[in-house]
Amino acid sequence: MTPPPTATAAPVSDAPTTDVTPGPAPAAAPAPPAAPARGGLLVLVGMLLVAVNLRAAVTSLGALLDEIRDGLGLSGTMAGLVTTLPTIAFAGLGALTPWLVRRWAAARVLVVAMLALTVGQVLRVVTDSAAVFVLTSALALAGIAVANILLPMLVKQHFPHRTGLVTGAYTMALTVGTTVAAASAVPVAHAFGSWRAGLGVWAGLAAVAVLPWVPLALRARAARRAPAPAVAAAGAARVRPARTRLGWAMAVYFGAQSLSGYAIMGWLAQLFRDAGYAPEAAGLLLAGVTALGVPVALMMPTLAGRLPTLRPLVLSLTAFSTAAYVGLALAPHGLAPLWVLLLALGQGAFPLILTTIGLRARTAEGTVALSAFAQSTGYVIAALGPLLVGVLYEATGGWTAPIGFLLVALAVQTAAGMVIARPRQIEDER
Template sequence: MTPPTSSTDAPGADGTTLTVAPGPAPAVAAPTRPAAGGVLVLLGMLLVALNLRMAVTSLGALLDEIRNGLGLSGTMAGLVTTLPTIAFAGLGALTPWLVRRWPAARVLVLAMLALTAGQLLRVITDSAAVFVLTSALALSGIAIANILLPMLVKQYFPHRTGLVTGAYTMSLTLGTTVAAASAVPVAHAFGSWRAGLGVWAGLAAVAVLPWVPLALRAQATRRTASPAAVAAAPARVRPARTRLGWAMAVYFGAQSLSGYAIMGWLAQLFRDAGYAPEAAGLLLAGVTALGVPVALLMPALAGRLGTLRPLVLSLTAFSTAAYLGLAVAPHGLALLWVLLLALGQGAFPLILTTIGLRARTAEGTVALSAFAQSTGYLIAALGPLLVGILYETTGGWTAPIGFLLAALGVQTAAGLVIARPRYIEDEQLTGDGQEEAGVGSPATACSTVG
């Protein structure tokens, strides 16, 4: 694309050169070579997404074996299972700082190397403390990649946000399911939990490969940027100062709270309802498996609709029916409740898509992604904990399900706020979180990928 004659050049978040036309609206980054660079980026994103939950779900599947093998105390085991949300919240918040200093592709290479190294190192140690630290190293890579993927969708596929988000969310869901289902069989086949936990490091290493040439290209582009271009870099986006940013964080947190509570306690609910442990585990796996097509279709639907209100309300209806059904008849209609839960968990791909839809620029996308996810995962960490406390205190599932219904109400209220089309950069410009008349104006810039 030929830049306007009255524009200035500025470096993008991943080393691209942004050509910004005069005017108050932020620029929308659009790659000019999608056929070549876009295919490699898409392959890299799918491989990264495939790895984003494997280190977590494989650990959960083998937790008893790991506790016995390393002599983990109950407190240490609780710390290990809480680490993901802590890492996702804390380390994810650092990602905008990282991409302001290095190209996003280079940051992603380092993130996947951290994931690879952490998964390898934690299976060769006999120390519980080292196991926790190396698990944290692996999770740091996941936390950073979580934030970067929505930004990369905006950077390379600005006109196919829903389709590409759906593809990588489906890959993430597939990886979650495969690791959960395969970790124990792999461990039994090799006679050690270490194999079932460490085998996924190889796939993380493969995910590094597509990003190496992209990182080298972005770094070369950044070196050639002029001082004037550096001075013209876009202003920092601060979602915490906007109503939209907080609504996104609350929606992300409430849906993640529900998701982690379901992953942690649904099997126990079905066991209490009279199902054998194996059947209860299969019903839990069904929620994830049925979520694969939902993960593909939900972003595509979100990208086509002018308002997200119908999707927000539909997802609420599915989850409400599932929770009420689990409270009243958990055994007789279990398959129906599993299906409705899977549909309700479509809130996760919906919010990932919305992050890209509610920002004009790559800078805005990574800032909104970091704030929504880091704040949201802090909220999500309360889910399994509070469900467990209510279950232990009351000895039943009425109170825990009531808590999840209350969280769903909060999620719905936040969802209705983010349903209207508008952009985080425009809310920041007003300073009061109100939508400007210029929202939705045509893009005023283009980029060239180095």
Template sequence: MTPPPTAAPALPAPVAVHPRPTRDPGAGRRTHPATGGALVLVGMLLVALNLRAVVTSLGALLDEVRDGLGLSGVTAGLVTTLPTIAFAGLGALTPWLVRRVAPARVLVVAMLALAVGQVLRVATDSALIFVLTSALALSGIAVANILLPMLVKQHFPHRTGLVTGAYTMALTVGTTVAAASAVPIAHAFGSWRAGLGVWAAMAAVAVLPWVPLALRARAAARRATPTTVVATPTRVRPARTRLGWAMAVYFGAQSLSGYAIMGWLAQLFRDAGYQPESAGLLLAGVTALGVPIALLMPTLAGRLGTLRPLVLGLTTASALAYLGLAFAPHGAALLWVALLAIGQGAFPMILTAIGLRARTAEGTVALSAFAQSTGYVIAALGPLMVGILYEATGGWTAPIGFLLGALAVQTTAGMAIARPRYVEDE
């Protein structure tokens, strides 16, 4: 009898194998300190030290620069407006750069431009070349302004408030030191050129941490194979959202007053009877008192359910300071400096809000670029209008009235960004 045929052994079911896409190196990746996070943080802090020194050192020595280069009041106003013009124009290009070049490599070039620009601008007797080389230096700052909030979101997503506070404090320290020491350095070397040019060394130091990070990013790009699938982030367009515009207006209005103060406050105190060194120290006092505010404000903003109390408190401090400067600039100068320092806490608050109002690193850099570039267009009016009004009236009542009007706009925009929401959702 023929045995029945046996069934063929069943083969195991095939397992579907899907290629695992890999992300672009560094895109939205959280970096552990052992693999570069500590170096990124050091690099960010060194960059932040440089972000305002080039501006406040000029503000403290504006009279000497005007005499040395033969600048009129309007031209001096244009020079003090240059930061906002550069920040607006080049800041808008930063997201485009980051999509094509690793942020570390961008920052190497940015800090080199800052160092070279500062050296060249103190080596000329031409007002035009001074303006152009100042613009070169400021271009490096413009790019770094946009990148820092993105780097916080990318490398330290769970410590946004702490890291934002740390780099904002470093920015404030750099601002303070430059404002306080620019005049003494100039007097020690017998020239305003030394008081401005010395900060090029600090910019050169800020290049150093980013060189190995840039080389690491370049090596990672070379290791990527042709079959690597790079995640393409969804484009976020803050210009199409009400939140984006509210952020831009608030950033612009607070920057308008900030750069007007950095550019002209020392001159106001000189006109009130203070010696140049004392006027420079009072300007430095605004930023020195702002150091603890810069450290605490991001943490406070991150913990509050709404930013409304901060917006209203900062507005009140600024309004009282402006009124005091208009009516009693000499008699209670220290009080007005303290209130100005509190009011300038709007800057670390809005930087923190950029991270709080975006869900992703891509959204953060898009919102940062739009808010800052558009905001700096608005801010460009500050130093320029203060210069024009100061020269036209010969006093400070009209310029301060202009700053009070800008403060009203700032407060309105601040109330619009106070409640929690995200730019990606809009």
């Protein structure tokens, strides 16, 4: 894999080797703190800006899908493809990220990823072609897919002793970006009289996210001739998450929690409308799940980093989600705010698994390999969530069967969670 995107990154991965030799050990000891000291603040700002962009292009499209279908004449099949593109891109293109960072520094890869997100969002709002809209949306999503994988690795490289805090910060930024884009896309479109404005405004935010990574990419390019690439290549050869029990448990946990998350985002408002709520109230209840998830996203990684085992968190999240699902099945109207709160707490599984990716890898190379495998495989699983919930809802005309399916997925998630709860590293399961 690559060294961190700073000139001082290479000694971090070399430190365990040099410490064994008595002579150079004193000189090598100060190296690990150097990268955060010189580049940590800029890296942190860059990570937060990237995180804010990781879902805005997706949720703003969902909020304006009816207007986009009318404006471009999208068929039902084409609209279905557009809504499925995120999980396809996250699964397929995310898996290529380890290959990219073996060849180029992470900062340089992120510059290209954010540029792809910016250009893709601009091009898709200036076209009148449905096919071009889909292709340029795919370009934007490709940038998001790569950034999804890189952020846990950057946390490991630059903030190894503050994994929980930094993961919580960028997960919270991601959640805020998701919520703001979903809530403001329609008002912006109405204010400017076109869905193109409501969708295209987020390209400016993506362009801003490029800026911190440019100096980091230039610095990484200057440091690229250090011996770290050989170390990264060796690390890449050793870490094969697909051949380990831990790797598959991480992928299943990520996939199961994402499956429920996508199903909730896609169908919860409809459930509340069927229970008798007005469309506006149902939308607010759905937004409440995301809004209440902001503090959960900030706190969960810190808790995970401090506990000796993750079992209490895994079981607590399962209990919250179980209570919410049972409540939605039995009394969706009377206690709806309580079920929304419990769903938000249960969705803390997302920041938990992002934190665990860093906790279960010893090196940056292991982190990016585990991140790529868990997320790319997990998003394949997640893509089934909204689809199967919709099929069951249409077939039965009610919510008992869909909620039963989500409870089964939760049981699978919990079983995988118990596997990843025990402290160990992916490098040890070679």
